[in-house]
Amino acid sequence: MDLTKIRSDFPILSNQGIYFDNACQSLRPQQVIDAITEYYREYPACGGRSMHHLAAKVTQKCDEARQTIANFVNAKTKEEIIFTRNTTEGINLVAHSLGFKKGDIVITTDKEHNSNLIPWQILKEKIGIKHIILPSKIDNTFDTENFKKVLNNDKVKLVSLGFTSNLDGVTIPAKEIVEIAHRAGVLVLLDGAQAVPHQKIDVQELDIDFLAFSGHKMLGPSGTGVLYGKYKLLEKLEPFLVGGDTVSESTYTSHKFLSPPEKFEAGLQDYAGIIGLGEAVKYINKVGYEFIQKQELLLNKYITSELQNISGLKVIGPSDSEKRGGIVSFYIPNKDHHQIAIMLDETAKIMVRSGQHCVHSWFNAKNIKGSVRASFYFYNTMEEAEIFVRELKKICFVL
Amino acid sequence: MFCIIAFVVLSIIGIFNVSYRELAKEAYDCVFRRITRRPCNTGFKEKMKAKLVGKVLNHSTIIAKFLNKNFELLSWVLFLATIGSIFWTGKGLFNFYMYGSCNGLNKSGFCALDPKGENNKVSSAGGSCGTGEGDESKVTLENVNLDIFPTQNTDSKDTVVLIGCYSCDYTRKAYPLIKKLISENKVNYIFAHYPVKEETLYLLPIGYCAYKQDKNKYWQLNDKLFDNSKEDIAKKEFVDNLLKDVGYDVNSINSCVVSTETNLAVVERRIELEKTNIYGTPLIFINGKGLVGPKPYRVYERMVKGW
Numbered sequence: 001m002d003l004t005k006i007r008s009d010f011p012i013l014s015n016q017g018i019y020f021d022n023a024c025q026s027l028r029p030q031q032v033i034d035a036i037t038e039y040y041r042e043y044p045a046c047g048g049r050s051m052h053h054l055a056a057k058v059t060q061k062c063d064e065a066r067q068t069i070a071n072f073v074n075a076k077t078k079e080e081i082i083f084t085r086n087t088t089e090g091i092n093l094v095a096h097s098l099g100f101k102k103g104d105i106v107i108t109t110d111k112e113h114n115s116n117l118i119p120w121q122i123l124k125e126k127i128g129i130k131h132i133i134l135p136s137k138i139d140n141t142f143d144t145e146n147f148k149k150v151l152n153n154d155k156v157k158l159v160s161l162g163f164t165s166n167l168d169g170v171t172i173p174a175k176e177i178v179e180i181a182h183r184a185g186v187l188v189l190l191d192g193a194q195a196v197p198h199q200k201i202d203v204q205e206l207d208i209d210f211l212a213f214s215g216h217k218m219l220g221p222s223g224t225g226v227l228y229g230k231y232k233l234l235e236k237l238e239p240f241l242v243g244g245d246t247v248s249e250s251t252y253t254s255h256k257f258l259s260p261p262e263k264f265e266a267g268l269q270d271y272a273g274i275i276g277l278g279e280a281v282k283y284i285n286k287v288g289y290e291f292i293q294k295q296e297l298l299l300n301k302y303i304t305s306e307l308q309n310i311s312g313l314k315v316i317g318p319s320d321s322e323k324r325g326g327i328v329s330f331y332i333p334n335k336d337h338h339q340i341a342i343m344l345d346e347t348a349k350i351m352v353r354s355g356q357h358c359v360h361s362w363f364n365a366k367n368i369k370g371s372v373r374a375s376f377y378f379y380n381t382m383e384e385a386e387i388f389v390r391e392l393k394k395i396c397f398v399l
Numbered sequence: 400m401f402c403i404i405a406f407v408v409l410s411i412i413g414i415f416n417v418s419y420r421e422l423a424k425e426a427y428d429c430v431f432r433r434i435t436r437r438p439c440n441t442g443f444k445e446k447m448k449a450k451l452v453g454k455v456l457n458h459s460t461i462i463a464k465f466l467n468k469n470f471e472l473l474s475w476v477l478f479l480a481t482i483g484s485i486f487w488t489g490k491g492l493f494n495f496y497m498y499g500s501c502n503g504l505n506k507s508g509f510c511a512l513d514p515k516g517e518n519n520k521v522s523s524a525g526g527s528c529g530t531g532e533g534d535e536s537k538v539t540l541e542n543v544n545l546d547i548f549p550t551q552n553t554d555s556k557d558t559v560v561l562i563g564c565y566s567c568d569y570t571r572k573a574y575p576l577i578k579k580l581i582s583e584n585k586v587n588y589i590f591a592h593y594p595v596k597e598e599t600l601y602l603l604p605i606g607y608c609a610y611k612q613d614k615n616k617y618w619q620l621n622d623k624l625f626d627n628s629k630e631d632i633a634k635k636e637f638v639d640n641l642l643k644d645v646g647y648d649v650n651s652i653n654s655c656v657v658s659t660e661t662n663l664a665v666v667e668r669r670i671e672l673e674k675t676n677i678y679g680t681p682l683i684f685i686n687g688k689g690l691v692g693p694k695p696y697r698v699y700e701r702m703v704k705g706w
Binding site (some may be wrong): 017336338339340342343344345346347394395397398399 | 445446448450457546
C-alpha cells in the first residue's frame with residue numbers, strides 16, 4: 001500500500017498536525033465524507049417506511065451497508081447486525097435485554113472501559129446480579145487459568161470482556177476464552193471497540209455470541225455503532241428501547257415486535273451515519289488488515305524502544321510492543337499526564353489522550369493518577385513517530 | 400497565585416475575545432475555591448502552565464525548563480507587578496481626572512489618556528509654542544501683588560488668576576474655559592497679560608491704559624483680543640479698531656501708552672509676574688494652586704467647587 005496515497009484520502013492530515021488519538025476516534029477518509037454528504041444531498045429521506053423512490057434508495061443503501069458490515073465480521077446473515085450509536089449502546093442493549101435475574105453472574109476483567117463496567121454495576125444495584133471482576137496478570141494480560149476457575153459456577157450467565165483494551169492495547173485470547181465459556185454454557189459478549197478497527201474479526205470462527213463495536217474508531221461517522229449477535233440469541237432478547245419501527249403492528253393495548261434487527265432499532269435511524277459506516281468498512285477492506293497491523297506495530301515498536309530511554313517513564317501493559325497493537329499508554333510518576341499532552345499539542349500539534357481513558361477503576365485501584373495514551377492507525381507515519389519521540393524527550397527534560 | 404493573575408488577565412482579554420471567557424470562568428472558579436479554602440480541582444493551573452511552557456519550549460528548552468521550575472515564583476512576581484500596575488493605573492486615572500494629566504498636577508510625562516500632553520502644554524516664555532522648559536513645582540503667587548492687575552471682584556472666597564498671552568494657542572484654549580468658570584461660579588477673577596511673543600508685546604501698555612480708563616470696557620476688549628485671530632491682533636490698526644468698537648477714545652489710549660507712567664507700570668507688572676516663576680502661558684492659579692497649561696474644564700471646576 002502507498003501510504004502517501006492513503007494519507008491523501010484524509011483531508012485533515014494535510015494541515016492539522018500529528019493525530020495519535022485514534023483509540024478515541026479515528027479520522028475519516030474523503031470517501032466516507034462523500035458518502036455522508038451524498039445522502040443529505042441526493043436522497044435525504046426515511047428508510048424502511050415510506051414508499052417513494054428516495055425512501056427506497058435509503059433502504060437499499062442501508063441494507064447494503066448492513067450486508068457490508070455483516071461480511072466484514074463474517075456474520076451468517078445481515079440480520080445479525082444491529083445498528084447502534086456506539087459500543088456503549090450495544091453493551092447496554094445486551095445488559096438490559098438478556099433477562100438477567102437476581103443471582104446471575106457476569107464476569108468482566110479489572111480493566112474494562114466504563115461502558116463495560118457501569119451497566120453491570122447498575123444491574124447489580126437494581127436486580128441483584130453478581131459482578132465478578134477478574135484480575136489481569138501482572139503484565140495486564142488476560143489470566144485464562146483464573147478465568148477457568150471463576151467460570152466453575154452454574155450461575156455465570158455472561159462473560160463480557162474488552163476484546164482489545166483501550167487502556168494498554170492488549171488483546172485477549174478471544175477464541176480460547178469463548179471456547180472455555182461455551183463449554184461452561186456461558187454466553188460471551190465482547191467489546192470490540194478497539195479490536196474491530198485493527199484486526200480481522202471473524203465472529204463465526206471465534207463463535208462470539210455478541211460483539212459490540214463503534215463506527216467512529218474505524219473511519220466511520222461519530223454516533224454510529226454495531227451490535228452483532230447470533231440470530232437465535234437476538235430473537236430471544238427483549239428490546240430495551242422500543243417505539244417507532246420496532247413493531248409490525250400495535251393496538252391500544254398490545255404490540256407485536258418485528259424480527260431482529262428491526263426490533264432493536266427504535267426510532268428514525270442515522271441513515272447518513274449507517275451509509276458512511278458501510279463506506280468506512282469498504283475502505284478498511286481496501287487497505288487490508290495486514291497493512292494496518294504492520295504499520296501500527298512498526299510505529300509501536302519504534303516508540304516503545306525510544307520511550308525506554310526516558311528516565312522514570314512507565315509503559316502500561318506488556319513491555320513487548322507487539323502485544324499492545326496500536327497503543328502506547330505511559331506515565332511518569334510525579335509528572336502531570338495532562339501537562340505532557342498539552343505540551344505535545346503546543347510544541348508540535350501532536351494530539352494524544354491524557355487522563356484515565358474511561359478506565360478510572362483500574363487507575364484508582366493502582367493508585368495511578370492517569371496516563372498519556374498515544375494510539376496509532378494505519379495512516380500514521382514513522383516520521384510522525386520520530387517527531388513524537390523527539391518532542392516527548394524535550395518535554396520530559398523540561399518537566 | 401497563578402489563578403489570580405490568570406483571572407485578571409483573562410477577564411480583560413475576555414472582554415474583547417469570547418474564546419478567553421471560558422478560561423476566565425475556570426480561573427474564577429479556581430480563585431473562588433482558593434478564597435473559600437478549597438483545593439482548585441479543575442487543573443486550570445496545570446493546563447495553563449503546560450500551554451505556556453509548551454509555547455516557550457518551541458523557542459528555548461532552557462528557558463522552558465526555567466519557567467516550569469519557577470512557575471510559582473514567576474506567578475508571584477507577575478502578581479506583584481499586576482498589583483503595582485493596577486495601583487499605578489488607578490493613580491493615573493485619578494490624576495487624569497483631578498489634574499488632566501496621568502502623572503499628576505502639571506506633570507508633563509507621557510499619559511495614555513492625553514498622549515500629546517495637550518493639557519500641560521504652554522507657550523514658553525522664550526517665544527516658541529510647545530512644552531515649556533521650567534519647574535512647575537515652583538510656580539507660586541507668594542509675594543505677588545495681584546492688586547495691580549485687572550480684577551473682577553465678587554467678594555468670593557475663591558479667586559481665579561489667569562496669566563496668559565493673547566497670541567498663545569494654549570492660553571486661547573484655556574480662556575473660554577476660564578470664562579465659563581467665572582460665569583458659572585461666583586469667584587474673584589484676575590487677568591494678567593504675559594506676552595510670550597514679541598508681536599503682542601505692544602498690547603501690554605494698551606491693556607494697562609484701557610483698564611485704567613474704563614474697567615468695564617477693558618473686559619470687553621479682553622474678550623475681543625482672544626476672539627480674533629493671532630494675526631489680526633498683531634496689527635496695531637486692527638487693535639485700534641477694537642478699542643474704537645468697545646468705545647474707547649483711541650487717541651487718549653495712544654497718548655497714555657507712550658507715557659512714562661505707563662511704561663513704569665508695565666515694567667512693575669512684569670516684575671510682579673516674574674515672581675510667580677512663570678515659564679510659559681497659560682498659568683492659572685485657582686485659590687493659589689498653580690495650573691500650568693490648559694486643563695480640562697472639570698479640573699478648574701473641581702478646584703473651585705471641591706468634591
